[in-house]
Amino acid sequence: MNEPLVSVIIPTYNRAEVICETIENIFQQTYPNLELIVVDDGSTDDTPSVLRSYGNRIRWAAQENAGPSAARNRGISMAKGEVIAFQDSDDAWHPTKIERQVSLLQRGGESVVCCLCNCNVERDGRVVHSFETAPIYPPIEEGMWLNVTEVLATRCVLFNQAVAVRRKALVRVGGFDESFRLMEDMELALRLSLEGPWTFIREPLATRQAKLRHTLSHEASEIIVAKNVVRIQEGILRIIESSGRLAALRPQLERELRRSRRFLRAAQMKESDVFGASLVGWVLERTEHYRQAAYRRTPWFPQMKVSALDSRNFWDLRKASASEPSLR
Numbered sequence: 001m002n003e004p005l006v007s008v009i010i011p012t013y014n015r016a017e018v019i020c021e022t023i024e025n026i027f028q029q030t031y032p033n034l035e036l037i038v039v040d041d042g043s044t045d046d047t048p049s050v051l052r053s054y055g056n057r058i059r060w061a062a063q064e065n066a067g068p069s070a071a072r073n074r075g076i077s078m079a080k081g082e083v084i085a086f087q088d089s090d091d092a093w094h095p096t097k098i099e100r101q102v103s104l105l106q107r108g109g110e111s112v113v114c115c116l117c118n119c120n121v122e123r124d125g126r127v128v129h130s131f132e133t134a135p136i137y138p139p140i141e142e143g144m145w146l147n148v149t150e151v152l153a154t155r156c157v158l159f160n161q162a163v164a165v166r167r168k169a170l171v172r173v174g175g176f177d178e179s180f181r182l183m184e185d186m187e188l189a190l191r192l193s194l195e196g197p198w199t200f201i202r203e204p205l206a207t208r209q210a211k212l213r214h215t216l217s218h219e220a221s222e223i224i225v226a227k228n229v230v231r232i233q234e235g236i237l238r239i240i241e242s243s244g245r246l247a248a249l250r251p252q253l254e255r256e257l258r259r260s261r262r263f264l265r266a267a268q269m270k271e272s273d274v275f276g277a278s279l280v281g282w283v284l285e286r287t288e289h290y291r292q293a294a295y296r297r298t299p300w301f302p303q304m305k306v307s308a309l310d311s312r313n314f315w316d317l318r319k320a321s322a323s324e325p326s327l328r
Contacts, residue, residue: 003031003032003033003102004033004081004082004083004102005033005034005035005080005081005082005083006031006033006034006035006081006082006083006084006085006098006102006164007034007035007037007075007078007079007080007081007083007084007085007167008026008034008035008036008037008085008086008087008098009037009038009039009072009075009076009079009084009085009086009087010022010023010026010036010037010038010039010075010086010087010088010089011038011039011041011068011071011072011075011088011089012038012039012040012041012043012047012071012089013040013041013042013043013047013065013068013071013089014043014044014045014047015043015045015047015089015090016043016045016046016047016049016050018089018090019038019047019050019051019089020050021092022087022088022089022090022091022092023036023038023054023058025092025093026087026093027057028095029093029095029096029097029098029099030095030096030098030099031096031098031099031102034098035059035079035080035081036057036058036059037058037059037060037061037075037078037079038051038058038059038060038061038075038089039060039061039062039063039071039072039074039075039078040060040061040062040063041063041065041066041067041068041070041071042062042063042064042065042066043062048062059078061074061075061078066178067178067181068176068181068184069176069177069178069179069180069181069184070176070178072086072160072175072176073175073176073178076167076170076171076175079167081167082166082167082168083101083102083105083164083165083166083167084164084165084166084167084170085097085098085101085163085164085165086160086161086163087160087161088160088161088208090209091161091206091207091208091209092206092207092209093161093205093206093207094204094205094206094207096205097117097164097205097206098164100117100142100201100205101115101117101164101199101201101205102115102164104142104199104200104201104309105164105166105199107199107309107310108144108197108199108309111196111197112144112166112196112197112198112199113165113166113169113192113193113195113196113197113198114163114164114165114166114169114192114198114199115163115164115165115198115199115200115201116145116157116159116162116163116198116199116200116201117162117163117200117201117203117204117205117206118130118131118162118201118202118203118204118205119131119158119161119162119204119205119206119207119208120204120206120207120208121133121158121207121208122207122208122209122210123210129204130157130158130162130204130208131157131202134155134156134157135155136151136155136157136303136304137303137304138200138202138304138306139304139306140202140306140308141201141202141203142199142200142201142202142203142309143199143200143306143307143308143309144197144198144199144306144307144308144309145197145198145199145200145304145305145306146197146305146306146307147302147304147305148193148197148198149190149193149194149236149249150249150252150302151302151303151304152186152189152190152193153190153233153236153249153252153253153256153302154252154256154301154302156186157189158185158208159185159186159188159189160185161206161208162205162206163189165192169192169195169196170192172195173188173191173192173195174191175188176188177235180228182220182224182225182228183220183225183228183229183232186228186229186232187228187232187235190232190236191235191236191239194236194239194240194243194246199309200304200306222267222270223264223267223268223271226260226263226264226267226268227264229260229263229264230257230260230261230264233253233256233257233260234257236253237250237253237254237257240253252302259288259291259292262284262288263285263288265281265284266281266282266284266285266288267281267285268281269281269284270282270285
């Protein structure tokens with residue numbers, strides 16, 4: 001079997017003190033056919049000098065500050081690989097991440113859009129797992145994920161650091177929506193979920209590190225998050241309504257959108273200056289939390305539908321193919 005080129009894209013902004021560690025971590029990947037692309041999103045520190053020091057070991061570009069979505073899209077436009085993986089400039093991967101993800105993409109076939117792995121997330125002095133906090137609980141270690149949209153419509157799972165996606169799927173959906181500076185990964189993940197099945201790896205192969213005190217996610221107020229969720233779901237619902245093959249997903253997305261609008265209304269009332277509105281908003285928010293908690297305990301809350309793939313490792317297949325006698 002062939003070893004498709006994988007393009008690893010790192011957007012960065014004023015990360016001169018940590019970008020070297022991230023680049024060196026990528027160089028430790030066991031998968032041999034990689035290119036590393038770094039997009040400097042208008043840094044004002046020594047990031048350009050650091051990137052220049054790597055010579056032709058990496059490809060990089062600089063642009064005026066336009067946000068992480070635009071930086072990743074710039075990287076996608078530069079990429080030569082059949083598979084794209086994203087990494088943040090302050091996080092880390094297990095050395096076998098790309099190797100195992102390419103293996104599953106190969107074994108799953110061309111219909112598989114991407115491969116998502118579990119992640120360690122450093123939070124408040126402890127480590128949690130992205131799958132469990134979502135929550136999603138795959139019953140097998142790795143395989144095919146068949147109902148991605150149903151699950152992602154009801155909760156978020158860490159995406160950017162954890163995914164390896166076919167480039168043609170990214171191009172087909174138009175890449176990241178650059179109007180989102182926050183939650184752009186949730187929006188892209190939902191659009192990609194409409195394109196076909198995914199594969200998954202239950203073992204954590206990436207780590208979201210708590211190195212930096214200030215990132216864009218720290219700017220996310222409750223209202224901004226709620227507005228973004230509503231906007232994302234409205235966009236996905238428009239796609240579903242325009243496609244006959246996706247019609248079965250419409251009732252669930254409409255239900256989730258109604259719930260998200262209620263959360264947004266509660267968040268807006270909590271910050272209102274009108275007498276008593278803040279208390280009403282708090283009560284509405286608590287009510288929605290209780291409703292959501294109850295929903296998660298019902299049979300209607302979507303769980304992962306999965307199927308196993310050929311258990312033979314990609315590298316075992318490659319070696320077996322190489323050792324076969326020539327017919328010439």
